Amino acid sequence: MHGNIRIGKDERRAAIMEVAREEFLREGYAAASMSQIAAKVGGSKATLYAYFPSKRDLFFAVVDAESATLMDDLYRVDENGTDVRVTLAAFCRRFISLVLSDEVSAFDRIVIAESVRFPEIGQAAHQFGYKRGIDRMEALMRMGMDAGLLRRADPHTAAEYLLNLCSGHLHKLRQWNILSDVPPAQIEAQIALASAAFLALYGNDEMAAEARTFFG
Amino acid sequence: MHGNIRIGKDERRAAIMEVAREEFLREGYAAASMSQIAAKVGGSKATLYAYFPSKRDLFFAVVDAESATLMDDLYRVDENGTDVRVTLAAFCRRFISLVLSDEVSAFDRIVIAESVRFPEIGQAAHQFGYKRGIDRMEALMRMGMDAGLLRRADPHTAAEYLLNLCSGHLHKLRQWNILSDVPPAQIEAQIALASAAFLALYGNDEMAAEARTFFG
DNA sequence: CATATTATGTACTGTACAGTACGGTTTACA
């Protein structure tokens, strides 16, 4: 009667998580409803609870998956050439664009909001995202230092600071839901500013002097 | 922005708001309960609703008040002397300490979490806090530039960047609820780092050179 | 075809909450 095509368990699970992801990201944990999710999946609540024993479990599954994919995007370092400056700029571009995107924004909001009730979430974001990302970037920093483009310093701290510089003014405005769409020109400006600030702090004397012309 | 002041009975109103503030900051909007608040105030729900027509109104009243007091603390510039460097360092110390405190942390979390459902909140935080704070700091920047300690640049952008530099690594960890208590030594390190970074970017050549020794 | 598994809709339980109704009680004050 209802020509429902039977699909494999994994696919159904994926479909549930996809819908749940949208609901949780848009509504937050409390306001998202299991009945709503079941309805949008097209199945029934009974089936939903057959796959995930509780709302909490579904939420955690979604957050873990999203954490893995997003963080993998966020902290990717494309070593696309020999020039460390190019790699650095490419990283800033990717990172800043993503940080200001709807998806990362929404996810970040959820993590911050729910990390009080569910501390595991904040720890996951830190351990599997941020920390791992910085570890990856250490290699990039070392390359720059070995090439003489960056000052000799603790590469871990340097990586940490690059990320810090990338999350700027626009990020705050997005967190407060003031900017819904960020004009590309502003993103470009933010990228240039973050790169320049980083080079002014960690670049060799020559690069730092050049970068400092950005500030004044 | 929500001036609904009743004549007389100010103490009771204040008592309600004090309790509501604690509840909202600890539980968030959804999980905070009006019955709970009424009980903790010592009164009844009828009285509570006599003062605030709805949960939403009470929430807004609390957020507005908290916004005003917190932001006033956060963005205060103590011009306690003639030396701009001292004023600058004092500002960093005050700002960073407050940003990492329980109160500001909790409030920031609420604003981020609820600015989706209540966009007015994010706008209030921006308009009456952040924006106004930066306007105040512009004066400080101008002083530094006039004194020749800072490079000539747009004082507004410079002020914006100082704030940006102050919200560092530790702020992220607090947002994710990983650090509950921040060791004072780490706070001091963060203060020194932010000051140094700012001077390396916006300080005159002499100060910038000195500040850059911090990085490597 | 027989049987075990899985999906289905519907309707239920229990709970928690915002907001209201109301009759009685305290307080302010004239």
Place this chain on the structure above:
DNA sequence: TGTAAACCGTACTGTACAGTACATAATATG
């Protein structure tokens, strides 16, 4: 001392939700 406003407790309405029960239908496997 009288009166009106403010307050109180309690119990209520209506709603929304997580999670469950159950009887039925579709599918797979043998």
